[in-house]
Amino acid sequence: MDTKKTLITSIVAGLLxxxxxxxxxxxxxxxxxxxxxxxxxxxxxxxxINILSGSGAEGSQEVQVEDSEVISQILDDFSDLExxxxxxxxxxxxxxxxxxxxxxxxxxxxxxxxxxxxxAAYEIVSESNHxxxxxxxxxxxxxxxxxxxxxxE
Numbered sequence: 001m002d003t004k005k006t007l008i009t010s011i012v013a014g015l016l017x018x019x020x021x022x023x024x025x026x027x028x029x030x031x032x033x034x035x036x037x038x039x040x041x042x043x044x045x046x047x048x049i050n051i052l053s054g055s056g057a058e059g060s061q062e063v064q065v066e067d068s069e070v071i072s073q074i075l076d077d078f079s080d081l082e083x084x085x086x087x088x089x090x091x092x093x094x095x096x097x098x099x100x101x102x103x104x105x106x107x108x109x110x111x112x113x114x115x116x117x118x119x120a121a122y123e124i125v126s127e128s129n130h131x132x133x134x135x136x137x138x139x140x141x142x143x144x145x146x147x148x149x150x151x152x153e
């Protein structure tokens with residue numbers, strides 16, 4: 001009887017130690033940050049935005065935005081975003097957007113920043129219409145896949 005009681009006590013104590021270590025050594029989820037803090041505050045005055053939809057494959061579209069009011073509206077759409085850094089792979093390939101010397105990929109669910117320091121992936125954690133102006137107010141042009149192939153050669 002004492003052997004059974006000792007075995008049960010040992011198992012319970014072992015499980016408690018495992019749970020305790022799991023709680024202590026689990027990294028907390030990163031805090032959500034605003035898109036402004038992470039990216040927009042780094043921008044000087046943006047004079048031009050280039051956007052590619054569809055990553056250059058058949059059926060891709062592109063647009064070049066130079067109108068300061070439209071640029072302001074796009075940046076304003078982005079400013080409401082709350083994002084959380086992730087080490088996981090994210091699919092942000094809906095749009096490739098370049099601002100002067102910065103490039104980002106953005107979708108409904110994620111955004112990736114390409115900088116001199118490397119690539120940073122973020123999940124979008126807020127509900128917003130951050131692609132509203134891009135999807136509804138711009139005049140897109142079809143990308144000629146043959147032109148892209150020639151540029152790569």
